[in-house]
Every structure is written in C-alpha cells, then in structure tokens.
Amino acid sequence: MNAHDSEKVVGTLERQGYARVEDEAEAGLILYNTCSIRDKAEQKVFHRLNEYKRLQGEGKKFAVLGCVAQQEGEKIFEKAPYVSLVAGSASYRNLPEMLARLEAGEQRITGLDDRQTDLTFETEFTSRSNPHRGYITIIEGCDKFCAYCVVPYTRGKERSRTSASVLVEARRIVDLGYTEIQFLGQNVNSWRDPSGRMSFAELLVAVGELPGVKRVRFTTSHPRDFTRDIVEAIDATPTLCDHVHLPVQSGSTAVLKAMQREYTREWYLERMSWIKAAKRDISITSDMIVGFPGESDEDFEETVTLVGEVKYDAVFAFKFSPRPNTPAVTMADSIPDEVKAERLRILNDRQREIQREHYGRHLHKVVECMVEGYNSARGQVIGRSSQNKTVNFSMGEFGGEFGVQPPVGSYVPVKVTQTLPNSLVGEAAGLPDVLAIPVARTPDFVVLN
Ligand code: SAH
Ligand code: SF4
Secondary structure, three states: OHHHHHHHHHHHHHHOOOOOOOOOOOOOEEEEEEOOOOOOHHHHHHHHHHHHHOOHHHOOEEEEEEHHHHHHOOHHHHHOOOEEEEEOHHHHHHHHHHHHHHHOOOOOEEEOOOOOOOOOOOOOOOOOOOOOEEEEEOEEOOOOOOOOOOHHHHOOOOEEOOHHHHHHHHHHHHHOOOOEEEEEOOOHHHOOOOOOOOOHHHHHHHHHOOOOOOEEEEEOOOHHHOOHHHHHHHHHOOOEOOEEEOOOEOOOHHHHHHOOOOOOHHHHHHHHHHHHOOOOOOEEEEEEEEOOOOOOHHHHHHHHHHHHHHOOOEEEEEEOOOOOOOHHHHOOOOOOHHHHHHHHHHHHHHHHHHHHHHHHHHOOOEEEEEEEEEEOOOOEEEEEEOOOOEEEEEOHHHOOOOOOOOOOOOEEEEEEEEEOOOEEEEEEOOOOEOOOOOOOOOOOOOOOO
C-alpha cells in the first residue's frame, strides 16, 4: 500500500515539473514515506532523518510523508528542524498546493487530517514503477478501531471511490500494458460504491471481465465484511485469482473480543468453510498477532490449533507491538518479549510443517505462472501462480539455445516437479504467452527549433 502511495506521490511531483533523480545526494527535495504499523517506527524515522542532517547545508528541502507524519505531526519540526513539510496520506490530494508553498519558501507546512476528510486521493498521474502489477486503491482509511491498531488514527476515516472511477483507472492500467490488477484497501472488501451501482464482488467481476485483464487480486480482506458472493465471483470468473488473504489475528474468541475484532473463532471458521467449498482450489493466507495483552497459554494454543484446522497457504505472524493512541497501549497484563518471541517461533514452526505437507497437492500439476524476474545463478525464472505462490522454474525444452527468455509480465504454463515449504519448483510445459508488457513511463519532452 505504501509502495503504491509513493507511485501516486511521484506522479504528482512529476506533474508539478519535478524530475526524479537517482539518489539523495543529487536531490533538491527529499521525501520520506513512512509506516508506523509496528515497532518503534518513529524512532527509526528520526534516526534516518538524522542521517539527512549532514545534507541540509546543501540547500536541500525535506518532507516526511505517511503514517509517522500523521502520528507525530508538528513534533517532527521540533525534533528535525530542517524538515519543511509533514503530510499524512489523507492529505495527499493537497500535495500540489503544499509543494507550491514549499517552492515559495514556506518553512513549516503541515498536511494533517484528524479523521476529517471524506475525500480520496485520486490522480490520473500515478507513476507506475511496478513492472508487472497495476495497483488501484479502491478504499482508504479504516473505521474498525481494533484495539491494537494505529491505522484508523493515521489513515483517516473509511472512504470508498466510485465504481466508475475504479473502472476508468483499471482501463488506463490495461492501456499501459498491465494484465494484472490488484485492488488495495486497509479493508478492501469493506468497499461500498458511493454511487450505489455495484457490490464489491460485482466490481471484482467487472474488472476481471475487462478485455486485456488476466489477473485480479485484492488485499486485505476483513472477515467482518467477507461475504459469500466473493467466493462465488472467484468460482465464476477465471481472471479473479484463486487467493484470499483473510487475517484472523487470533484463534481465541476471548482474545478476539479483547482485540475488538467483533467476530468469534466459529464465525471466522464459517467463512473458511465457504472458501473451502468452492470449485476452485482457493489458497488462504492470514495475519496473526501473538502476545496481545492478556493472551494466556491456552489462548495461544487456540491460535496454533486454528492454523492446523484451516491449513493456511501462508501466515504472516507478528509479535504484538504497542502503538500510540490505541486502547491496547494502556492494557495491563503485557506479555514479556521472550514469551512473545517463543510463541512466534512455535506458530511459525507449526505453519511451516503445514505448508510442507499442504503444498504437496500441487505436485505434477501444471500451474500458470506470471514471470516476475530471474535467478541467473540458478538459470531459473521466478514466477507467481494465481494462488500467489512463488514458482521457480527452468524453461527446459522451451528455453536453451533455440528457446526464449520469457519477459517479465508474460505467462508460462509450468509443471510442478518439487514442492518446498515456501515455494514450488517446476519446468515450463509450454511457450510463454507474451501479452502486452507494461512500458516504463518516460517523462514527456519537447524538441524546439
Ligand atoms: N485491515 C487489515 C490489516 C491491516 S494491518 C485487517 O484488519 O486484517 C496489517 C497487519 O499488521 C494486521 O493484520 C496485523 O496482523 C498487524 N498489526 C497491526 N497492528 C499491529 C500491532 N500493534 N502489533 C502487531 N501487529 C500488528
Ligand atoms: Fe487496523 Fe485492520 Fe483493525 Fe482497521 S480493521 S483497525 S486496519 S487491523
């Protein structure tokens, strides 16, 4: 999400006449896009800004963007007086105006939003740097206020774009040569069409049916808003990837309650059963937090058993990290870091075991892979399956002296010959399907005589 925010910010700057340079030594303006979801992110930010201090004598300007900017606000000017612009993501639509003030020599410009705005940041000037995936933010902010989470305070109120505006952006992405589109949102499936035309599942299908689109992904889904028609849409529309990322956070209903997730273990498992009953083999992944205040050994054990019950394709597990402003930061019963670390190890070990067995279902099957890069040391192509698994493969009889190096963004059918805990290994079972490949956008220029 942050990487795509940067794509939009870069496009806005280019539109204002700025040119991008290779490194900070060459730059007149340095923008630092920050995240504060976990850890003492703000400390890292100030550490990094300190490094920039040595550059300030060269007349450079500095800006801090993103969640640390929103969270720390004007305190940033006190701690790092050489910074001139502090802007959270909910104010990016005002960047052109803020940049003009910066140019005019203003020293302290803030773009902060205390859950005020109803507007989204829509720009047609996104500078897309991902070589094969076109991102679209369909919903911004969050209204859910889970007890541990900083997002509702840093990214503002929940606000959706209209289906028409999303479809126009999708068409523009296809025109650039992208065949894979990914919808983004803190809770992507909480999207509600302000124009009332479409449900989230219908929007997925509408984009999946655009000519030229081969793959549609969406992340992150929230269990509260996960409806059955999303599974039905995936079943009915081959371009919708067979992958759902549905974070559970904990397997214990008591912990879920304390986290203010507003669902129970059983309620979550019911959604799992819908996905598992689909005709397609839909991969399921999740995020989990260990060591939330008050999490007992029994609660944690319920998370471990849930992982065994669901048989996830991947789990992203994190140690609970207290965040400023959130209710959890004041909760008693904090779990010692050694216990959190031990629980994280146990959970990751269990998940690894599950993946080792569960990935076996792909053996000898042919999966379509999108080429994302190359491992030249191993002579392998790095691809990604619709299920979002990494597949390292050789071109076999389709490569070599008379063969082809499939370009990034093309699709290759791959026969799986080996399964590893975190990836698949295989060999090309056909020639690449070389569709339009996105071209890197170059700045406009004019020749005058
Ligand atoms: N909106 C999504 C998640 C967005 S944040 C959802 O509700 O599922 C991405 C992930 O970061 C979360 O799923 C959670 O696992 C993790 N996370 C968020 N706040 C955290 C905290 N304070 N400590 C540890 N992990 C956290
Ligand atoms: Fe954070 Fe997700 Fe909860 Fe929103 S729904 S508060 S983004 S964890």
